[in-house]
Each structure stands twice: as C-alpha cells, then as structure tokens.
Amino acid sequence: MPIHRMPQTGDEPPGRRERKRQQQLDHIADTAWALFEAEGFEAVTMERIAEAADLSKVTLYRHFPVKEALLRHVFHRELRAAWPDIQPELAWAAPGRARLARFLELQAAWCESRRAFLLPYTRFRLSDSRLPAEGRERSGMEAIFSELIAQGQAAGEFRADLPVALLAMHLQFAHLATLLRCLTDDRLALADELATMLDLVCNGMGGRS
C-alpha cells in the first residue's frame, strides 16, 4: 500500500510532522487574525502575513491555496470557539423553526462584532468552488444548519421529502445572501432581515404547486 497517505484511521497518534503542522496552522491563523483585525482583510497581503508569521510566501500558499481559504480557516476557528456559548441557548427552543430562529438571533449578534471579516468571507462562501477537495468539507455554518434542520425534520416540523443536505444548502445560500445585502447596505438591520429570510425559507413565497 502507498505509504504517503494512510487510511486516516484517526486514532493513531500523529507524528511529529503532523503536530508541527497543526501548531504552525494555529500560529498562522493567530497572526492572520491579528493583522486582519487591525487593518482589514483586503489591506493585508499574503506576503506580509508570511513575514509576520516568519514563513516563506510559498509555504503559506502551501497551507492555504488562496487567501480566502485562510480567512475561512480563521473564521471557522472563531465560530467553533463561540459554539459552546451558543449551543446551550438553543436547547430552550423547540426543534425546528423556533430553534433556527434563535440560532439566527445569536448568530446575528456574533456577526455584528465581526463585520470587517464578514463581507469578504460571505462573498467568498457564496461563490467558492475552487478549493481543493478537503477544503470543500462542510463549513461550520453549513454543518450547524444541517444539524438544526435534521432536528426539525425529526420533530415533524420540516418536510421530509427532500434531503437535509439540500434544505441546508438552500438555507445557507439564503443566509449568505442576506448577510451580503446587509453588509453592503447599512440601512438594513441584520436581525430583522434574517428573520424575514427565515420566514421566506420556511413558508415559501406562496405559490401553490
């Protein structure tokens, strides 16, 4: 069997190379996060991130093939960090639409304090399909939507004639579109628009089949 890629059993202890890789990823993400926060996503060049993290530009691009992939990595790390605070709040709402609505409320608040990152991230997520296969794994948000929708389906609140993945994708695009609209038009309140969006996604726009 080919040695260089073993079957990913996952329980084997990672070698030193993998460990160093992970901590270097963390180091890069920390550095990038700080720079993005200080100067904005567009203003920071990949070369500067590389220098600040004490890496070659080529090496940085080996880890993150496009700049937005780095943004996504950083962003998802933040999202994972916020999840323990968000999740218990959701249990109070009934599975299905109510819980989804509660999540969007909490999410909106979380997003408000990350406006600088949110616009480029949203744009990228809306149109990305050029990341390598491993990068096309479920995004943090997509995984959460899938979970919440599956709960709603199990509770009989969401239609079960369509696969969860499709519903989740539909919701996610509507979500991203709403974010994009709000971020490019300051007159729109994120929380309100998200509530309207959820209404539309759940109830449809009224056409009978």
Added chain:
Amino acid sequence: MPIHRMPQTGDEPPGRRERKRQQQLDHIADTAWALFEAEGFEAVTMERIAEAADLSKVTLYRHFPVKEALLRHVFHRELRAAWPDIQPELAWAAPGRARLARFLELQAAWCESRRAFLLPYTRFRLSDSRLPAEGRERSGMEAIFSELIAQGQAAGEFRADLPVALLAMHLQFAHLATLLRCLTDDRLALADELATMLDLVCNGMGGRS
C-alpha cells in the same frame, strides 16, 4: 449645473462620442464573445481581448472595470437576444408559479448550450457587489424574475406582504445557487434541480410560523 453629467433625459440624440462608445462596446463584446467561446473565459486574458479588439488594455478596463463585468455584458446581450423567443412561450402559462416554471424550463435549455460561460458568470453574480453604481443595475435575469413575480402577485398567487424586489432577489440567489451546484457536479440535471428549487422557493421547507 455641472455640464459633464446631464440629467439623462434620454430623448436627446446622443452625440457622436456616445455613438462611437456604443459601437465600440459592441465591437469589444463581439471580440470577447468569440474568444471566450473559442478558448474559455479563464484562458483569455484582458490584454489579448484588448489586442484583438485593437485597443489599449487601459481603455478596455475603462469600459469594463473587471473582467467579469465584460462577461456579464456579453452574457446579458445574449440573454436579450434570446428574450423574443422566450417571452411568447410564457404567455401560455398562467401567471405565477406555472409561468415561472415554464421560464426555468426554457432557461435551462438556453443555459445548457452556454455551459462554458455559465460557471464563471454564476460565480461572479453570486458574489458581486463591487461594480460601480451603473453596473449594479438589475441584471437581465433579475429583471425577468421581478416581472414574473409581480405578475404572480397581481394574480394572487404569491404573497404580497413582502416587496417584489425581495422575493425576486431570494429567487435569484436560489437560482444561481442551483446553477452553481449543477455546473460543479455533473451528476445533477439542471432542469430537475431547478424544478426542485422552485418548489422549495414557492412552498418553503415546511416550518409553520
């Protein structure tokens, strides 16, 4: 009053400068269309388009500030050209969902023969919000959706508690998302996925308010 931008009454005869501009736009679009069709969107550089159209690169960028703007211009020209064939077919279906479904059918067929352009165009449309104001005018597709939805609202088939523009935007994003999915996954049939998408947009995913 400032001379260089008059109120755009529109009925004054355009000067020679404006006429030359228009025919140059047409010339550029023709050239770009041919190159795109022959070699694909990504493979053609802006410099080559400029050379082929006998222009300076800077001049080309003056007309189309980003490459995708040129693609959009070319694409919308095609769509406008196809519209006379599509529109009469729509009158046979009742306004509202049926007519929308019919449009998506015809659209799918039209798209099938333009796959090469469709992917970059879709990606761009999904995430564009950096075009100059004049460029953010309603896209061809968005205008059509708006019209069809307004007809459905008037016929009482679509809910009227939300503005047409919002419904149209929602539909358009779902539409683009479906295109993106089908173009990046050959196993999916465009017509089928569009029908499912319309179902989802019209009927919602089943959550009660």
Added chain:
DNA sequence: TTAATTATTGAACGACGTTCATTATTTTTC
C-alpha cells in the same frame, strides 16, 4: 477659434497565485 471635457495610450506598479530547482527535515527501511 478657444477653452474645457473626456478618451486613449504606453509604461510602470502592487498584489495574487504559480512554477521550479534547491535545500532541509522527517519518516521509513535496512
């Protein structure tokens, strides 16, 4: 015709993302 606007151009630039040959490091195998 003169004066003010606008179009067009070449040349250079910064940034993204890639390629390549070379060197260092880790992992495997003996």
Added chain:
DNA sequence: GAAAAATAATGAACGTCGTTCAATAATTAA
C-alpha cells in the same frame, strides 16, 4: 544506529489582474 525515500520549506522568477500617472488626441461648449 545509518541510508534511502518521502515530504516540507525556501528564494527567485513569472503571468495575470487591476490600478496609477503623465502625456497626447479627440470631442464638445463657449
């Protein structure tokens, strides 16, 4: 342990997108 194979990292150069600038040509307004 040491040798060999595989992978990681590097600098340097390159192509493309998109922009800036100063200079020239063409159009319009006075």
